Amino acid sequence: MTLRQNSVTYREMYRFPVAIMGTEVVLRVGAVGVVSMPDSLGARVQSLLQPAQHAGPVFADPDTGRWVFLTAGIPTCDPAYGSLLSEAGVRIVEWGEQVALPLLSESSKPTSDERRWLWPPGYELPQPGPFVAELLGAIHRFGHRGDLRGRALAG
Numbered sequence: 001m002t003l004r005q006n007s008v009t010y011r012e013m014y015r016f017p018v019a020i021m022g023t024e025v026v027l028r029v030g031a032v033g034v035v036s037m038p039d040s041l042g043a044r045v046q047s048l049l050q051p052a053q054h055a056g057p058v059f060a061d062p063d064t065g066r067w068v069f070l071t072a073g074i075p076t077c078d079p080a081y082g083s084l085l086s087e088a089g090v091r092i093v094e095w096g097e098q099v100a101l102p103l104l105s106e107s108s109k110p111t112s113d114e115r116r117w118l119w120p121p122g123y124e125l126p127q128p129g130p131f132v133a134e135l136l137g138a139i140h141r142f143g144h145r146g147d148l149r150g151r152a153l154a155g
Contacts, residue, residue: 001103001104003020003023003024003025003103004020006025006103006104007019007020007025009104010025010027010101010104010121013121014121014122016032016101016121017030017031017032018101019098021098021100024100024101025100025101025103026098026099026100026101027070027098027099027100027101028096028097028098029074029093029094029095029096029097029098029099030074030095030096031072031073032070032071032072032073032125033070033071033072033073033074033075033092033093033128034068034069034070034071034074034092034093034097034099035068035069035071035075035090035091035092035093035131035135036061036064036066036067036068036069036090036091036093037066037067037069037088037089037090037091037135038065038066038067038088038089039060039065039066039067041067041088041089041090041138041139041142042058042060042066042067042069043067044138044141044142045067045069045134045135045138046058046067046069046118046119048134048137048138049126049131049134055119055123055126056069056070056071056072056119056123056124056125056126056131057069057070057117057119057120057121057122057123057125058070058117058118058119059101059102059115059116059117059118060115060116060118061114061115062114062115063114063115066089067118068099069126069131070121070125071125071126071127071128071131072124072125072126072127072128073127073128074092074093074094074095074128075092075128075129075131075132076092076128076132077092077132077136081136084136084139085135085139088139090135090139100115101115102115102116102117104117104120
C-alpha cells in the first residue's frame, strides 16, 4: 500500500482528517483528538478502557516510549487535574497540531518508522469524557503506589 493509498484509506474509510507530509501521513487534530502518554500508563489505561468499551484506536511510538490514543474530539479536563496529568506524563494534543500516524501496510513502512497500531482504526472513536474519566482513574489507582508516576516522570 502506497503512502497515497494509506492517506485515502484513513480519510475515506476512517474519516480521519489527514494529509501527506514528506514520507508520513499526518492527522490534523480537531475532529479527532489525540492523547499521548508513557507506555506503562498507556497499557494500564487500555486495560481499563477495553471492558468498558471506551477504547479506540491506539498506536505505539517506540522512539518516544509513548502510546497514542485517538478520541472523538479533543478531550478537556478540569484545570485542577492539569498537574496530575503533567506529572503522569500525559499530553492532550491541541487543536491544529499534527501527529504522524503509523502506516497501514508493513510493505510500505519506512525502516526508520517504528510506529505501529496496537488497536487499529475501525472501531468507533471513544468519547473524550469517559476516556478522561478512565485515564484519571488509572492515574489515581496506579499512581499512588509510586511505580507508575516514577516511570512516567523518567520518560
